[in-house]
Amino acid sequence: xxxxxIELIKLTASxxxxxxxxxxxxxEIYLGxxxxxxxWHEIPDNEVPTDAPEEMEAEING
Amino acid sequence: MSIAEKLTxxxxxxQKVYDKGKADGKDTMLTNVWNAIQDSGNRTNYxxxxxxxxxxxxxxxxxxxxxxxxxTRNVFLSCNFVxxxxxxxxxxxxxxxxxxxxALYNCFYNMPKLTELPKLDLTKVTENLAxxxxxxxxxVRIDGIVCSENTKFYSNTFGASLGSLxxxxxxxxxxxxLKLSNCTKLNHxxxxxxxxxxxxxxxxxxxxxxxxxxxxxxKLTDEEKxxxxxxxxxxx
Numbered sequence: 001x002x003x004x005x006i007e008l009i010k011l012t013a014s015x016x017x018x019x020x021x022x023x024x025x026x027x028e029i030y031l032g033x034x035x036x037x038x039x040w041h042e043i044p045d046n047e048v049p050t051d052a053p054e055e056m057e058a059e060i061n062g
Numbered sequence: 063m064s065i066a067e068k069l070t071x072x073x074x075x076x077q078k079v080y081d082k083g084k085a086d087g088k089d090t091m092l093t094n095v096w097n098a099i100q101d102s103g104n105r106t107n108y109x110x111x112x113x114x115x116x117x118x119x120x121x122x123x124x125x126x127x128x129x130x131x132x133x134t135r136n137v138f139l140s141c142n143f144v145x146x147x148x149x150x151x152x153x154x155x156x157x158x159x160x161x162x163x164x165a166l167y168n169c170f171y172n173m174p175k176l177t178e179l180p181k182l183d184l185t186k187v188t189e190n191l192a193x194x195x196x197x198x199x200x201x202v203r204i205d206g207i208v209c210s211e212n213t214k215f216y217s218n219t220f221g222a223s224l225g226s227l228x229x230x231x232x233x234x235x236x237x238x239x240l241k242l243s244n245c246t247k248l249n250h251x252x253x254x255x256x257x258x259x260x261x262x263x264x265x266x267x268x269x270x271x272x273x274x275x276x277x278x279x280x281k282l283t284d285e286e287k288x289x290x291x292x293x294x295x296x297x298x
Contacts, residue, residue: 006284019298024271024296026275030296030297033291
């Protein structure tokens with residue numbers, strides 16, 4: 001029999017909020033081995049940037 | 063055979079002869095068109111080559127491999143390709159070769175009727191992978207993506223409107239942040255292909271991020287998530 005313990009540190013955003021470390025955004029964050037909860041903070045959902053490529057939209061729309 | 067019998071045979075086969083001649087003519091025309099597009103096999107700059115054009119699995123019939131070299135962008139920008147680009151290339155017996163690209167952006171951008179892509183080699187793409195896939199709402203399968211630890215993904219490499227993508231097996235090594243959260247239908251095998259090739263940063267003190275979103279996270283067990291976190295990757 002093999003017995004093992006899995007350690008996952010999970011951060012969950014509050015209602016209407018998103019977690020970010022300044023570069024990445026998410027509702028549920030599972031911290032990597034070298035990461036810390038202090039590196040993450042909450043922002044309102046409506047402040048999360050989109051990936052919309054504005055310059056390309058302009059090109060497509062002529 | 064009597065003259066009457068010959069005339070009967072000719073009459074019976076008239077449509078077949080016409081169709082064959084028409085098909086041969088179409089083949090010749092397509093061959094000539096593709097020779098012109100591909101500079102008889104010498105073309106290496108395919109920027110904007112197929113943008114705004116309508117192709118399908120029958121007409122997209124290159125005569126030579128499509129060799130994308132150096133900085134390549136907008137190849138299929140807003141191309142109204144219908145169906146599987148992989149099937150078209152397989153029928154033609156050619157490949158898209160991206161193994162010598164250092165940048166490959168906006169290549170499959172806004173292709174609303176595309177369903178499948180061939181395998182893409184991104185091992186040398188270290189400069190720009192923005193919007194590689196964007197607004198391909200019917201794209202179900204990518205035959206594979208080959209990475210190296212230097213492959214530099216952008217947050218929008220797998221951009222918006224990729225909600226149908228179910229299968230994309232990654233191989234090689236993933237050494238930089240990767241965001242797949244727009245691909246909410248990605249299957250478990252595809253996700254594990256990513257998890258299994260994440261570079262091990264556990265001893266480096268640094269953190270990299272694999273952004274999956276809650277829908278894809280839910281497809282992984284805690285044990286599978288731990289494979290990533292133990293290698294120094296945060297799952298967002």
